Amino acid sequence: MTVADMPDASESEIVVECDLDAAPERVWRALTVPELVEHWLGVQPAGEGDGAGPAYQIVEAEPFSRLRYAWRDAGSSQPDSIVTFDLAPLPGGGTWFRLTHGASADRRQPVAANSNMPRAALAA
Numbered sequence: 001m002t003v004a005d006m007p008d009a010s011e012s013e014i015v016v017e018c019d020l021d022a023a024p025e026r027v028w029r030a031l032t033v034p035e036l037v038e039h040w041l042g043v044q045p046a047g048e049g050d051g052a053g054p055a056y057q058i059v060e061a062e063p064f065s066r067l068r069y070a071w072r073d074a075g076s077s078q079p080d081s082i083v084t085f086d087l088a089p090l091p092g093g094g095t096w097f098r099l100t101h102g103a104s105a106d107r108r109q110p111v112a113a114n115s116n117m118p119r120a121a122l123a124a
Contacts, residue, residue, distance in 0.1 A: 013102035020095045024064040024087045027095045031067050031085055032058070046072060056083070071101075 020027055030036045034045050037056070046057040053074050059082075060068035066086050070079035086098040 013100050015101075016099045018097050019090060020097050022095060023093050024089050024095045027087055027097060028064050028067070032061070043071075046070075060084075 022030075030040050034048070038044055041056075043054045043056050046055040048055070055072045056069040057072075057079070058067065059070045060066065064087060066084065068085070069083040071081045071083050072078065073080045081101055081103055084098075084100040084102075086096075086100070088096040090096050
């Protein structure tokens, strides 16, 4: 996957992009080794710890290019959001890094099928 192949973010997502000095393999390790994830992001794998802080579960992994977490905030039993990490190698050994944080499918607000149409005037 290349940077040009990345989907655009929706209005309900937070997106952060940057270039990192570390190689994609090293960034991948920081996002998949629980001790490193806790140190970098301050979050523990779901089912570990006392439940007082946020937790994550890996739900998709394409080594060195895409990783997706189901993210649960403290006190919640269901994932509140999905966090996607997209990685691509840069010339010189660095990594292009994109984090997309959006609502999980369970938390998204339903949208009416005709929401793209103007409101109809009420008949008198």
